[in-house]
Structures are given as C-alpha cells and as structure tokens.
Amino acid sequence: MMQLRKSRHSSLLSPSHHNQVSTFSALGTHWHVLLPELTITEKAEVIGLIRRKLEEYEQVYSRFRPDSLVGQMARQAGTYQFPDSIAPLWQTYERLARITNNRFTPFIGSLISAVGYDPEYSLQTKSLKPPPSWDSIQVSYPTLTASQPIELDFGAAGKGYAVDLLIAELAALSVNAATINAGGDIRHITQTKTDHLQVGLEHPLNDQQVIGTVTLQNQSLCGSAGNRRAWGSFHHIIDPLTLTSPKRITATWVIADTALLADALATCLFLVEPAQLLEEFKFNYIRVFADQSVEYSPSPQIELF
Amino acid sequence: MSEQNSQPNQQHASNNKAPFVIGATATLASLGLLAYQAVKPQSTPQTETEPTPSSVTQPVVEPVVTTTQTGKTYTAVGEYTSPAGEEEIGVTITIDSGIIKDAGVEVKATNQFSKKWQGVFQSSFKQLVIGKDIATLKLDAVSGSSLTPKGFNDAVEKIKAQLPS
Numbered sequence: 001m002m003q004l005r006k007s008r009h010s011s012l013l014s015p016s017h018h019n020q021v022s023t024f025s026a027l028g029t030h031w032h033v034l035l036p037e038l039t040i041t042e043k044a045e046v047i048g049l050i051r052r053k054l055e056e057y058e059q060v061y062s063r064f065r066p067d068s069l070v071g072q073m074a075r076q077a078g079t080y081q082f083p084d085s086i087a088p089l090w091q092t093y094e095r096l097a098r099i100t101n102n103r104f105t106p107f108i109g110s111l112i113s114a115v116g117y118d119p120e121y122s123l124q125t126k127s128l129k130p131p132p133s134w135d136s137i138q139v140s141y142p143t144l145t146a147s148q149p150i151e152l153d154f155g156a157a158g159k160g161y162a163v164d165l166l167i168a169e170l171a172a173l174s175v176n177a178a179t180i181n182a183g184g185d186i187r188h189i190t191q192t193k194t195d196h197l198q199v200g201l202e203h204p205l206n207d208q209q210v211i212g213t214v215t216l217q218n219q220s221l222c223g224s225a226g227n228r229r230a231w232g233s234f235h236h237i238i239d240p241l242t243l244t245s246p247k248r249i250t251a252t253w254v255i256a257d258t259a260l261l262a263d264a265l266a267t268c269l270f271l272v273e274p275a276q277l278l279e280e281f282k283f284n285y286i287r288v289f290a291d292q293s294v295e296y297s298p299s300p301q302i303e304l305f
Numbered sequence: 306m307s308e309q310n311s312q313p314n315q316q317h318a319s320n321n322k323a324p325f326v327i328g329a330t331a332t333l334a335s336l337g338l339l340a341y342q343a344v345k346p347q348s349t350p351q352t353e354t355e356p357t358p359s360s361v362t363q364p365v366v367e368p369v370v371t372t373t374q375t376g377k378t379y380t381a382v383g384e385y386t387s388p389a390g391e392e393e394i395g396v397t398i399t400i401d402s403g404i405i406k407d408a409g410v411e412v413k414a415t416n417q418f419s420k421k422w423q424g425v426f427q428s429s430f431k432q433l434v435i436g437k438d439i440a441t442l443k444l445d446a447v448s449g450s451s452l453t454p455k456g457f458n459d460a461v462e463k464i465k466a467q468l469p470s
Contacts, residue, residue, distance in 0.1 A: 181448075184447070184449050186446055186448055197446055198446075200446070200449075204449075209436030210439055210449075213442075213444065214448070293433060293434075294434050304434065305436070
C-alpha cells in the first residue's frame, strides 16, 4: 500500500487554496479535489489512485457502459458478482424504496432509457411502462441474480456513494483532510476545528449566482436539479408512479453525514415530502419550488440571501 | 332581515371575503367544513352550543362563536391534507335565526407543514430566492447542476443541429 508522509505545513482551507485544487473528469462530470495537507508529489499519487478507483467503479455501476456489470445485466439474465461495495448501496435503495413507496428505485433504468436518457442519449421517448418489481432480483451479497434482463440505474445515489468510497480510501492512507467535489456533490473531512467550507447554492436559473450558502464541516452536501439535463417535458428524474418528471420543485440540496445519503435524499425530495424522510434520517435540506420560493431546515449552517 | 345593513358592529371578515363568497359555499361543502345542517328557524333564542360535526374525514377544529346584533358568527380554521401537504383555510359564517346571512373564506398563506408537525420537525420558508453573483462572494465551492455530463450536452447539440432552422 502506498505510504504517505504528511507535509509539515498543515494549511487551513481558504479560497486562496483554489490553486491547489486538482480537477479531472469521471462519472460523466467534473471533479475537484482538495488535499490541503499533501505535497505536490503526494497529491499526484493520490489523484492517480482516485481516478483509477473511479474507473473501476464505472466499470461496475455505469448504465452508460455496455460492458459494465450493470450494462451486462441490462441485456442478459443471470447471476452477477458485484464488489463488496454493492451491499450498502443496495440496502440504501431498498430502504428508500420502502419509505418512498417505490418512487425511488434502482429499477428506474428502463424507464429513464424509455424516455430518452438512454446510453446513446437518443432523447427519443419510447412507450413508457412502470419499472420491474423487486422480485426480479435475488440478492445474496455480493451477488445479484436477475431473473430477466434488468436495466438498473444507480444515478440517484451512485455518485455520492463513489465519493464515500474514495473518502474511505483516503482514510486508509491517513489522509484526513480533504474536500471532494464531484460535479456539485461535495464531501468534506477534517480534523481541524476551524476548517470548514463555505459552499454556495447555485441559483437554479442562473449559474453565475448563488441563492445562499451552507457551512460544511465533516459532512456532505449534495444537490439535485432538473434544469440541466432536460428535454421535452422530462428531466433526469422520473417518478415511476406518474411516469412523468416532477415539475413543482426545481432544485434540492441535502446536508448529511455521508454523500450516499445526501445524494439519495436530494433525489427523494423531488418525490416525497421531507417529513417522511426526516422520520428515518438525520439531515438538513433546501428545496426550491417552481415559483422561486424556498423551504429549508432552520439550521444555522444554512443561510439564504 | 333587510338587505341593506349598516351595522357597524358586524363582525365578519367582509374585507377578506369579496373574491371568495361565490365559491365559499362550494368550497366549504367540499372540505367538509360545514359541520352542521341548516337550522330551522325557531321562535325561542338558540342556546349557545357548538355545532356538532357531521361525519367528516378530516379533523374539524371547534369554531369560535361570537354573538352579534345580527346573529351568531362562527369562525373556524379548517385543516386538510393536499398532495402539497397540510393546508389551512379560514371560514367565517354569520347565522341569524337559523339562516346563513353571510359567509367568507380566507385562504391562509400556504405553508408546507401543519402545527402538529412542529414537534417532529420545523422548516423555514422564503417567498422568493435572492441570487448574488458568485464573483462577489468568498466561496470555497459551489453546489449546483452546472456541471452537466459532457455526453448529454453533446447529444443536445447534435439534436439541435438536426432541427429545421
């Protein structure tokens, strides 16, 4: 395993550190990683590791790769051996599917493809059918057995989960100060009391502006919005009960201890009321509606202008 | 009762009711807020009893009863559940000699959570988001959807290129 020595200078995060941010593309979006306590050489090694891990992750979970495990399962029934990482991910989906009455589901893949957000991005809508039931997959971790070809889609929580897995990798290397920003889904870790992030909440209608800020420390902030990946009357979130994209909410953000949860709940807030989720999970949230009103947790870490 | 009526003591929400009166009865009926049937005129004064609820599916809040020179005015706040969450509606009815003389509906500001949830959680609400330019702020990061998948953007561009100009 790689051994890293921490640099002698332990620097506080501040906006002036943006020149130390490493950027790259993965999982279909742009990543920004801040590793404030590492030397340039150490950073290069860690970023290399991160990119390799993300490549492996995509080879398993990406709906857009025909040769990924998910891609193979979409074409053929059978038993598929996933990495151990599948268990927390699948269990989170099971739990949220139960709470949201199956509005939040990994079986949304076929529906998303049918409305046009398919691996070829055809953006052509075919006939829509409700997604397959949970009975179609037998689980015996880490294997999933599909009794028919099933199009799984982990888009609602997969990016957040990838961030958590990377944070765990960093912890294993004794890297305890980091910010990973995966296309707006952020997780921050630190051991310094004064080290926190000021994160702006992008205005759903104007990407040059923010509608407020979140103070983040050792937590994750994930956002979901319908305005960017949209075509016709659909955007990237499909409600399987109505076979339409929810219109009333234009953006959501969730602050939680893990990126998996923040990412998943940000999507769930398009589908169910916060009350149902707050009964089972600890998180803060912001929801912007189509009329530009906003509802949010009364937490001091959230400031709206 | 004569129609022209300039009783200064009348206590009903006349200033709120004007746009809503016509729809008020239908609204009240559909919400099950009319908790009593029309009362037959009686020669003896009515005792001050609360109207007994008919079978309603939503909880009915006890109305506040005020006696005026023209009759009794009942004001109640009804709660019901819509797909958007709990909603409140204020209703005022004036009854004299068993006849509804006046009715009004006040639509309360929509808030997503009824009072009974306050013990479970609370939420804050703003009517309008205000944007500030990112360049004017000191931010460590921005969370939003501006970093759209490249493949998606490419696809949209291709489709746009195919559209008749």
